[in-house]
Amino acid sequence: MxxxxxxxxxxxxxxxxxxxxxxxxxxxxxxxxxxxxxxxxxxxxxxxxxxxxxxxxxxxxxxxxxxxxxxxxxxxxxxxxxxxxxxxxxxxxxxxxxxxxxxxxxxxxxxxxxxxxxxxxxxxxxxxxxxxxxxxxxxxxxxxxxxxxxxxPMEEQRRIADFLDVKTAHIDKLHAFRGQQLRDLEERELAIIADMLSGGATSEDGRPTGWPWLPHIPQDWSIGPVYAYFYTELGKMLNPDRSRGSNQRPYLRNANIHWYEIDTSDVATMHFDPDEVKRYSLSPGDLLVCEGGAGVAEAAIWDGRIAECFFQKSLHRVQRSGKVPVEWLMYWLRFAKSCGVFEAGGNIATIPHLTGEQLRQYRIPIPNNGETLIRRTEQTIKAMAKVRMALNQAQELLAERRQALITAAVTGQFDVASASGRGVVE
CATH class of the missing domain: 3.90.220.20 (DNA methylase specificity domains)
Incomplete structure (x- = not known):
């Protein structure tokens, strides 16, 4: 060989x-x-x-x-x-x-x-x-x-190319079908969130909000700015000496935050002075929101999986100050971003940003039964997350099979004239 x-x-x-x-x-x-x-x-x-x-x-x-x-x-x-x-x-x-x-x-x-x-x-x-x-x-x-x-030989090249044209087209068709299922799932998720944020209100029984993306809410709900219901703060500014010193502590950055999920497989560390330890330490239940980048506004709730963890300036920490749970704001951010609310507000430039002042000033619907609505929505979205995970795994397997099939064919690991391609990667 x-x-x-x-x-x-x-x-x-x-x-x-x-x-x-x-x-x-x-x-x-x-x-x-x-x-x-x-x-x-x-x-x-x-x-x-x-x-x-x-x-x-x-x-x-x-x-x-x-x-x-x-x-x-x-x-x-x-x-x-x-x-x-x-x-x-x-x-x-x-x-x-x-x-x-x-x-x-x-x-x-x-x-x-x-x-x-x-x-x-x-x-x-x-x-x-x-x-x-x-x-x-x-x-x-x-x-x-x-x-x-x-x-x-030329004839073998043609057979290989013909074989792969057919097989990869079939795999690509399956991949496109799974991709559409993922898009449908996301659309369904956003519809569920919209129903929660609107309280199911319509033009017949609700009060108008003036928002084209969420036109009505129940008559007994109110509308108010984020700052009236939540405390928000940006994390510690990075500095050139962050890797030096004895007080090295783990901190989260925007790369760790995704919608509803926090990835702690790659957590950086830096020095925190004693007065910064109290200010920037995270507690279970804190909502973390990406301040900038491609994932701007993505948000998830800290679960305390690291006993002592902090956050960097690329993240907003949001804490409840009144009757509205932080989950409500998390779902509002999810829906608002999908509707282009932040772009319409002029917050998206070459590098997207959602500053602390902008976040605090946004007006959101304020429910009188938020806990109940959140629990119901949360259960549905968690079930949908399992389906999404299965679909993503199926996509990965299809991609792996495609590449393995191509490698096997172009290196002569099997005779394409008689093979179906099955068994090469199974």
Missing amino acids: TEIAGLGSIPNSWKTERAKWLINRQRRPIRPNDFVVTAFRNGDVTLRTNRRTEGFTEAIQEIGYQGVRVGDLVVHSMDGFAGAIGVSDSDGKASPVVHVYTPQPNVDARYLAYVLRRMALSGLVASLAKGIRERSTAFDAATLADLQLPLP
Whole structure:
């Protein structure tokens, strides 16, 4: 058996060859009616309009753009490490950040794309390539050209590619179905929270709130600012010397907080002066809210699993000061974020933030039977969390099976002409 970095062993009967002898780089001129082709991280290479048009940086002059044709092997130089490698299904044009190749007559572009994506997702590309920006790695033409690749006979390449096209399409269909189930579950969760926050009130029996996202609440409820019902405080500011000193204590940061959950698998420590110990120590029942970042407003309740734990400035600590439980505010934050309330309030900039003053000033519905409503909602959401966990585990298993199947096929671990692919990873 021959060993291939990033793949494993291949049959001795197969050849190996450097990529530069298998593909030819193309630099075609663009045509007036060409639309933009994008290489996505799932391996799709298609017209941008076939997937989505928002969220991309649009070039004004399109300097360096190149022509792409159906059947070209396209490698994204910055996202290739994450799987943005595939065969184009469209004619069009692409930015200079991607490389466009045509295969030699003895190479099937689809087979090569499966090989390169598997090598990239194994971490090989990231280990070889040059870093440019966070979570991205430059997979340049020279790095690709030097890769040693497995090369079975052309007919075998085609059989492998045909087999994987069918099998991965089936797995992707299942993955999409599970993804829709997860989205439906989230939609149901938000509907349950909305019903709790509105007390089930309608336009016929409720009082108007003036909020388009929660238009009515019961007549005997009130509306008030967060500061009237909760104490809020930001945690300790990080400092360059946080890892020094004898009073090293564990603290939580926004990376530890997710909706309803606190992850303590990675807890940092820093120095706390004696006067800071009392101020920033957490007690069971404290609500922790992310102040900034992608998870802005995500919130969970501390359960005291670490006997002495503290919190950093990226988190708000919220404590009850009146009749309203902190769970009520947690669910309000969950629903408000899903409705874009914080964006509408002008709190979301390049780096999202929810400052202490902003949090305190938000007006929320105030129930007169909050404890009962919360317990009922909590039970339902906990049951839904178990379903979500099972669905996420199913998604992970599908992804693992997909990658194992590709690896086994492109390295000749079984005969695709007669195999169903079953048993390879089961």
